[in-house]
Amino acid sequence: MTTAPIPATPENIEKAAALIRSGGLVAFPTETVYGLGCDAANGDAVAAVFEAKARPQFKPLIIHVADASAAAEFVVFNDTASTLAGAFWPGALTLILPRRTGCPVAELAAAGLETLAVRAPDHPVAQTLIRMTGRPIAAPSANRSGRISPTTARHVAADLGNACPMLLDGGRTPLGIESTVIDLCGRMPALLRPGAITEEEIAAHIGPLAPLAPLAKTMKKRSAIKYPGRRLPLRLDADFAGPGEALLAFGPEAPKGAANLSPTGDLRQAAANLFALLHDLDRPREFSAIAVMPVPDEGLGRAINDRLRRGRP
Ligand code: TXA
Ligand code: MG
Numbered sequence: 001m002t003t004a005p006i007p008a009t010p011e012n013i014e015k016a017a018a019l020i021r022s023g024g025l026v027a028f029p030t031e032t033v034y035g036l037g038c039d040a041a042n043g044d045a046v047a048a049v050f051e052a053k054a055r056p057q058f059k060p061l062i063i064h065v066a067d068a069s070a071a072a073e074f075v076v077f078n079d080t081a082s083t084l085a086g087a088f089w090p091g092a093l094t095l096i097l098p099r100r101t102g103c104p105v106a107e108l109a110a111a112g113l114e115t116l117a118v119r120a121p122d123h124p125v126a127q128t129l130i131r132m133t134g135r136p137i138a139a140p141s142a143n144r145s146g147r148i149s150p151t152t153a154r155h156v157a158a159d160l161g162n163a164c165p166m167l168l169d170g171g172r173t174p175l176g177i178e179s180t181v182i183d184l185c186g187r188m189p190a191l192l193r194p195g196a197i198t199e200e201e202i203a204a205h206i207g208p209l210a211p212l213a214p215l216a217k218t219m220k221k222r223s224a225i226k227y228p229g230r231r232l233p234l235r236l237d238a239d240f241a242g243p244g245e246a247l248l249a250f251g252p253e254a255p256k257g258a259a260n261l262s263p264t265g266d267l268r269q270a271a272a273n274l275f276a277l278l279h280d281l282d283r284p285r286e287f288s289a290i291a292v293m294p295v296p297d298e299g300l301g302r303a304i305n306d307r308l309r310r311g312r313p
Contacts (some may be wrong), residue, residue: 001162003027005153005169008125016166017132024287025049027142027156029131029170030064032092032179032196033149034156036164038066039130040266042089043106043272046138050108051268052163055145056302058111058271062179063118064137066130071095071118074103080206081184087205090122092179107275109138112307115185125170141178145172146161151174152178186210231284236308238291246287248277250295267300274304 008013016026023045025038036052038045040063050058056282065071068085068127075087075097084093099105099116110116114305121127130137141149142156142164150156158168180195182202190210191199232246240255241247249258251265259277261270281290292308295301 002157003160003162003164003167005157005167008168008170010128012168013125013128014132016168017134018128019166020045020129020133020137021135023048024166025162025164026129027153027164027167028125029123029153029173030126030139031123031167031173032121033151033173033244034142034153035062035064035121035126035137036142036156036160037135037137037139038136040136041104041106041147043276044109044268045226046106046108047271049138049140049269049270050303051300052160053140053143053145053300058108059140059302059305060111060113060115060117061109061138061140063105063109063116064119064126064130064139065120066127067120071097071120072137074100074105075116075118076100078184080189083185084182084202084203085120088197088202090120090127092119092122092177093180093202094119094181094193094195095181096185096192098185103119105136106272107123107139107279108272112275115183117181119179123173125168129168142194149178161168166196179295182209199227230307232282232287233289234308237288237293237294239293241291242289245287245291246281246283246289248281248290248292250293252295261295261304267298267304268298270295271300272306 020039023042027036049201094117096115096117143150143159147159151173175196178195180197181193183190183192188210247258249260250281254260261273295304297305
């Protein structure tokens, strides 16, 4: 079974907006590539996006907003960000900025990072969908992990099958290449992903960029920034918490009252709770380690275990 694309009429966009508000997923066109969107503030919905993409790792997602003033509700702008948003938004430029305190975007959407990627897409369907939804929309490209980004609704349908319940067809995406990702959290603006807007175009507004940095490195660096006091080691595949250990439980067998990723053993719920519970339990004055009960290594469990094996959140 494959979800059939439906034309992106105002009525269908309204239906898509309602679906997103109720926690569902919608594939929709942007000017770059098709995105697989959900309510960025709904952790379960974000987990469902990772599940639909069958991604073995959690990667931070881009938060799609209508414009710069909407973005400023979620991230802290600096002068460079304002210049770039003024020059290129709406458009194919994604900015990485520090999250605001109290920002409602689910931790899973940013894979636990303290930064957020924001972008105001320049496509009438994406703009209408964002405005009708009234929420920030987290959306990776609407392809399965390891496949190329889709530029037509037919690509999305062929790749995601029925993993996405609604697919808005807005024709071929005009640019056909992903947005350029710029990290504005370091000393110098850095190009994280070359994309539809060239480095030269960007440099014309803000001067030279730091050289391309691999995401793995930035994520490490950012984690260090985000979790300065995060020290507790994780003990994996634990059946119980030893003396001085905090327990991160999973499933119905766990002791009552434990911090439980999912008391029913639901992997989507576990993914949605993962980063928040790791943060809660990271209390070095109280505990010496976090004992983590086994999580099945299937579906979303693979991404959860990948994150756990890499140690600190
Ligand atoms: O054109 C696009 O950007 C499309 C459309 C749908 O907007 N989206 C897209 O999303 O390509 P995705 O998930 O396939 O790629 C997002 C990129 C990834 O390279 C991710 O690592 C990076 O943005 N990214 C997101 N949040 C980040 C963060 N907080 N720090 C560093 N990189 C981040
Ligand atoms: Mg992608």
